[in-house]
Amino acid sequence: MAGSSSSEVILDSGMVQYAPLIILLPMLAFPVILFLGKVFNQNPFWKNTLKEGGLIALPVMAASLIVSLLLIKDHIGGFSGIKDAVNLLWINTSVWDGGVLKPVTFGFGIYVDHITVMLLFVASFLCLLINIFSIGYMNTDPINDNRNHRFYAEFVLFCSAMLGMVLADSFLWLFIFWEIMGLCSYLLIGFYYERPSAAYAAKKAFLTTRVGDVFLIIGLVMLWDLFGSLDYDVVFNSENIAVVAAKSSGTLQWALGMMFIGAVGKSAQFPLHVWLPDAMEGPTPVSALIHAATMVNAGLYLVARMFPFFGAESMNGELVDLAFIIALVGGITAVMAAAIAFVQNDLKKVLAYSTMSQLAYIFTGLGCALYLANTLDWHNDSEAHYIVIVAFGAALFHLFNHAMAKGMLFMASGSVIHEVHHAHHHLHHHGEHGDDHHDDHDDEEFDAQSMENMGGLASKMPLTATAMLVGSASIMGLPLIGGFWSKEGIIANAWRVAQDDPRFLIPALCVLIGAGMTGFYMSRMWLKTFAGKPNNEVAAHVGPTNTWIKIPLFTLTFVTLSAVLFAGMGFTHWAPDSEYGFLSEKNLFEGIAYEMEHAFANHDTFFLILTYVAIAIGAVVGPGLAMSLYGGNLAEGEQTKPWMRPVIRLNSWVYGRFNFDNSSIAESGLTRALEQRLYFDHYYDMAMLKIVAAFSKKSAEVDSLVIDGAIKKIETGSQSLSKLIRSFTTGSARDYILMISVGTLAIFFFLWGMA
Amino acid sequence: MIEPSWVSALSALLFIIGLGGAFTRKNAIIVLMCIELMLNAANMQFAAAAVHHGDATGWVYTIFAIAIAASEVAIGLAIFLAMYGKHESISLDDVDVLKN
Numbered sequence: 001m002a003g004s005s006s007s008e009v010i011l012d013s014g015m016v017q018y019a020p021l022i023i024l025l026p027m028l029a030f031p032v033i034l035f036l037g038k039v040f041n042q043n044p045f046w047k048n049t050l051k052e053g054g055l056i057a058l059p060v061m062a063a064s065l066i067v068s069l070l071l072i073k074d075h076i077g078g079f080s081g082i083k084d085a086v087n088l089l090w091i092n093t094s095v096w097d098g099g100v101l102k103p104v105t106f107g108f109g110i111y112v113d114h115i116t117v118m119l120l121f122v123a124s125f126l127c128l129l130i131n132i133f134s135i136g137y138m139n140t141d142p143i144n145d146n147r148n149h150r151f152y153a154e155f156v157l158f159c160s161a162m163l164g165m166v167l168a169d170s171f172l173w174l175f176i177f178w179e180i181m182g183l184c185s186y187l188l189i190g191f192y193y194e195r196p197s198a199a200y201a202a203k204k205a206f207l208t209t210r211v212g213d214v215f216l217i218i219g220l221v222m223l224w225d226l227f228g229s230l231d232y233d234v235v236f237n238s239e240n241i242a243v244v245a246a247k248s249s250g251t252l253q254w255a256l257g258m259m260f261i262g263a264v265g266k267s268a269q270f271p272l273h274v275w276l277p278d279a280m281e282g283p284t285p286v287s288a289l290i291h292a293a294t295m296v297n298a299g300l301y302l303v304a305r306m307f308p309f310f311g312a313e314s315m316n317g318e319l320v321d322l323a324f325i326i327a328l329v330g331g332i333t334a335v336m337a338a339a340i341a342f343v344q345n346d347l348k349k350v351l352a353y354s355t356m357s358q359l360a361y362i363f364t365g366l367g368c369a370l371y372l373a374n375t376l377d378w379h380n381d382s383e384a385h386y387i388v389i390v391a392f393g394a395a396l397f398h399l400f401n402h403a404m405a406k407g408m409l410f411m412a413s414g415s416v417i418h419e420v421h422h423a424h425h426h427l428h429h430h431g432e433h434g435d436d437h438h439d440d441h442d443d444e445e446f447d448a449q450s451m452e453n454m455g456g457l458a459s460k461m462p463l464t465a466t467a468m469l470v471g472s473a474s475i476m477g478l479p480l481i482g483g484f485w486s487k488e489g490i491i492a493n494a495w496r497v498a499q500d501d502p503r504f505l506i507p508a509l510c511v512l513i514g515a516g517m518t519g520f521y522m523s524r525m526w527l528k529t530f531a532g533k534p535n536n537e538v539a540a541h542v543g544p545t546n547t548w549i550k551i552p553l554f555t556l557t558f559v560t561l562s563a564v565l566f567a568g569m570g571f572t573h574w575a576p577d578s579e580y581g582f583l584s585e586k587n588l589f590e591g592i593a594y595e596m597e598h599a600f601a602n603h604d605t606f607f608l609i610l611t612y613v614a615i616a617i618g619a620v621v622g623p624g625l626a627m628s629l630y631g632g633n634l635a636e637g638e639q640t641k642p643w644m645r646p647v648i649r650l651n652s653w654v655y656g657r658f659n660f661d662n663s664s665i666a667e668s669g670l671t672r673a674l675e676q677r678l679y680f681d682h683y684y685d686m687a688m689l690k691i692v693a694a695f696s697k698k699s700a701e702v703d704s705l706v707i708d709g710a711i712k713k714i715e716t717g718s719q720s721l722s723k724l725i726r727s728f729t730t731g732s733a734r735d736y737i738l739m740i741s742v743g744t745l746a747i748f749f750f751l752w753g754m755a
Numbered sequence: 756m757i758e759p760s761w762v763s764a765l766s767a768l769l770f771i772i773g774l775g776g777a778f779t780r781k782n783a784i785i786v787l788m789c790i791e792l793m794l795n796a797a798n799m800q801f802a803a804a805a806v807h808h809g810d811a812t813g814w815v816y817t818i819f820a821i822a823i824a825a826s827e828v829a830i831g832l833a834i835f836l837a838m839y840g841k842h843e844s845i846s847l848d849d850v851d852v853l854k855n
Contacts, residue, residue: 731851733786737777 019071019110019167022064022124026160029060030153037149052148054135057156061128064163068124072117104229109169111232115304118396119166119297122403126293127159129552133411134285136548137418143192144283151191151283158184162294166301171220171230174302178216178266181295182209188290189282201278208275212265216302219258226252235308242314249318256306257322267299267359270333274680276356280348284414287348292355293407300359300399303366307392310370311378319374324503327367327494331507331514333360336678338517342524343674346449347413350525351406354475357514358402358483364507365395365490368497375500387496394489401483401563405474408556412468415545415553416457416529421448423541446538451528453538458530458648459638460542465530467553469644472522474560477515477618479600482563488599491515491614492607499606515614519622527630530644531651534635564592627651628658762803769796783838783845787831794824 033053040046050056094101112120138144138151158181165177190202220230226244227235234240244252263269268276279291290296303326310319334357341353369391376384424446447453458465474482494508534540602608633652634640640648665671673679728739773792780786798817805813835845842849 729853731854733847733850734778737774741774 016071016074016110016112018067019112020108022067022071022120023160023164023167025060025063026057026127026156026163029056030157030160033057033149033156034153037153041146041149047146051135051139052146053152054131054139054148057152058128058131058135060156061124061131061159064159065124065128068120068163071112072121102228106172108173109231110167111169112167115301115307115396116166118400119301120163122297122400123159123162123166123294126289126403126407127162129555130285130289130293130407130411131155133288133414133549133552134283136546136550137285137414138283140546141418141421151188154184154187154191155285155289158188158290158295162298165298169232171223171232171235171305174305175216175220178262178298179213181290181298182206182213182266185209185279185290185295188286189279191283191286192281195281197278198281201275201281205275205279208272209265212262212272215258215265216262219255219260219262222251222255222258226255232305238308238312238314241309241312245312245314245318249315252309252315253319253322256309256319257325259302259306260322260326263299263302264329265299266302267296267363268356269299269329269360269363270336271680273333273337273356274677274684277349277352277677280346280352284348284410284417287352288407288410288414291352292410293403296355296359297399297403300362300366300395303363303370304392304396307370307373311373311388313377313379315374316377317375320371320501323367323371323374324501325367326370327364327497327504327507330360330363330365330367331494331510333357334364334514335510335517338514338521340674340677341521342517343671345451346447347417347451347454347525347529348410348449350451350521351409351413354409354518354521355402355406357518358398358406358475361487361490361511361514362395362398362402364494364511365391365398365486367507368490368493368504369395371497371501371504372493390489391493391496394486394493397566398483398486398490400566401474401486401560404556404559404563405471405482408467408553408560409471409475411549411552411556412464412471415464415549416454416461416468416542417448418549419461419542419545420453420538423543424448424453424538427538427541451525452535454529455532455535455539456530456634456638457534457539457542458640458644459634461530461544462641462644463550463553464545465644466641467557468526468530469647470557470560472526474563476519476522476623477614479615479619480564482560485563485566485595485599487515487618488611488614492610495606495610512610512614512617515618516622519618519620520626523623523626524630527626527651531634531648532630532632540635564595624654624658627654628660629662630655632656759803759807763800766796766799766803769793769799781847783835783847784832786847787828787835791824791828794820 033056036046036056037053046052093104093106095104096102134151134155138148144151161177161180161184165174165181168174168177186202186206189205190198192198193202223235224230226248227240229235261272265272276291276296280287282291309315310323337353337356337360341350341357344350344353369388372378372384372391373388376388378384378388470481474484477484477487491508491511494504494511498504498508599611602611627650632655634648676682770793773789773796776789776792777786780789798820801813801817801820803813805811805817838850839845
């Protein structure tokens with residue numbers, strides 16, 4: 001490992017040597033749960049007391065979280081250049097480099113900086129909460145009986161890989177953990193492998209992300225070629241970057257671009273987004289953890305990790321195109337996914353498209369931040385420095401807010417689905433569902449995930465409804481709640497960059513329009529599920545949820561609502577460089593006041609207007625339209641918690657006052673296209689059939705003719721040759737004597753001739 | 756003193772007789788005797804060369820060769836006994852278990 005440059009500050013944190021525990025504990029729990037589950041399957045103690053492994057995973061994840069928190073405590077308040085590292089030697093080897101053997105060390109190490117800290121908290125915190133949720137969700141469903149150990153084993157393996165990816169100190173290890181996550185995602189989506197749709201979705205997710213991963217590995221090989229190493233210490237070293245920049249900055253841009261394609265696949269962005277909605281076939285905790293809160297953030301993490309390349313002085317202005325592509329992919333996906341979310345009726349699918357759309361926001365934010373880092377002279381100019389860290393921090397803060405809110409939304413949706421399913425089950429088995437219509441009550445046809453089967457649940461499941469309301473508000477960016485701070489930051493920065501480079505107008509417009517679309521589909525989802533009258537008898541019989549499910553919902557509601565505190569601490573990365581950073585002398589209230597002023601009374605007129613336009617679109621127009629189309633008042637005699645009453649009342653007023661007939665839109669070609677997910681799957685399937693299948697057929701022909709033919713030729717040839725040789729061995733001693741003497745004579749004459 | 760070339764010629768003659776016998780006879784014991792003849796032809800050549808050069812190495816080789824030949828005979832005879840037990844014959848034409 002090359003030494004780090006002197007400008008970098010290395011914190012000497014005692015905790016960092018315990019950091020490998022964060023990864024190792026869950027990694028060790030994986031075989032333990034799997035083995036015990038196999039041995040003690042159906043054992044009552046294992047099943048009821050240990051929850052089929054759930055209570056083994058729980059303390060492990062709690063320990064990981066505690067070590068993570070201690071580690072984070074030492075590092076909070078650091079921005080780029082402040083890092084902590086520990087190296088655990090793994091293997092020493094050599095590579096042939098230009099005629100000399102060069103020693104290379106492949107070691108595993110821990111690398112902690114501000115990006116790590118952010119994701120480490122998100123990952124370990126959500127892993128624990130979703131573990132708690134899983135115990136309430138998985139162990140109460142008879143369909144999972146006797147195979148939950150498989151779920152928990154894969155769950156802890158996933159957590160281990162996610163935490164490992166965040167903590168790893170080289171792109172090589174990042175890639176290894178990245179692939180382990182892909183594997184766990186595949187296994188968990190296909191948890192109900194007896195369902196063809198789940199098996200198909202698992203395959204689709206695995207193969208689609210594989211497309212991105214191939215590009216990622218190409219990018220990593222190019223990076224290795226440029227730097228001779230994949231260790232962060234080497235590739236992030238500003239001197240090394242300067243050497244590479246002088247030699248081949250174009251190649252570096254290509255390498256990073258290839259890696260970005262990997263990120264696109266993992267984070268389900270256009271055009272590799274098709275796997276995410278299908279991934280909802282997995283159990284809901286999996287959707288919450290892997291496909292909303294953590295694994296899909298891996299792509300963002302990878303792009304955020306590229307910051308040192310964009311921020312290097314020697315690369316100034318060289319990587320603008322890549323930054324634009326990142327922002328553009330984000331912008332397109334943000335609008336596209338939001339549009340598809342308009343017409344989805346499956347509760348989880350709405351959330352899946354919302355995830356895609358919000359991840360796209362973060363990509364746009366990162367693209368803009370990287371553009372700013374790449375073009376501004378932020379190393380020397382303190383004003384530029386502030387702009388860069390605000391932009392970068394806004395993107396990362398949105399990652400944080402989105403992970404918290406979306407994890408909560410998925411858990412809440414899971415609890416809704418769980419209870420709807422139970423209610424249906426209950427009715428079905430007690431024959432109480434009357435004899436009036438309701439064909440959808442048949443087990444095969446009843447879809448517990450469809451919002452058509454819900455409605456008016458606000459009074460039945462108050463905590464879930466509250467969690468869902470807060471989560472939706474955070475995703476929509478209602479002022480003061482969670483995602484508002486970060487989303488406004490992303491929109492503002494997109495427009496700031498657009499003033500500088502007109503190409504960025506496309507993503508900037510996309511994120512602004514997307515804010516309104518988010519407002520619409522999130523409100524639509526909440527209203528269809530919780531407001532209005534129950535759509536059928538099942539919805540009318542839904543009961544409250546169990547304690548295991550309530551704990552994480554409550555915790556995350558609290559975290560989402562307190563995002564204002566994080567914003568006040570200077571979400572701009574807990575940065576000591578920022579005047580209002582977590583560790584600065586200014587206190588929390590001053591920080592919050594500053595944030596408020598910054599958000600609502602910006603001195604720059606352009607940004608002031610932009611903020612209010614975004615708020616108007618996202619918090620008034622979008623939800624207003626949804627209110628006028630869906631929902632209405634609750635059923636007679638149903639009461640809900642006081643804090644939800646104004647929402648319900650506003651909704652029924654808007655619904656009564658502005659309701660209009662949208663059937664012409666609902667039946668238009670665009671809607672149908674959206675319902676068909678813009679035909680992406682259709683065209684991908686067609687491309688598969690036309691190109692891949694044809695190519696495979698040709699390959700099969702080549703295989704059978706050329707390769708098999710050659711092998712068959714070798715085989716028959718060697719057989720006839722061996723037949724010939726076999727005829728020499730007559731078994732007669734006389735012939736052998738003859739051969740020996742002839743051979744000896746031949747050697748004799750040969751030696752004689754030589755002499 | 757006998758000319759070394761005469762001794763060489765004699766040993767060559769002995770060798771060829773041994774080789775010819777090994778080729779043509781089918782009785783295993785006779786083939787073994789022929790092989791001994793060839794070995795002794797070589798020994799004679801060693802001894803002659805030792806006398807000619809006044810070097811004891813040749814004698815030493817001869818002694819070794821005789822010792823090895825003795826053990827070889829013991830093994831050979833043991834094999835023939837086993838062969839007889841199995842095939843009721845020690846004719847080389849009757850055994851071709853290594854064929855193909």
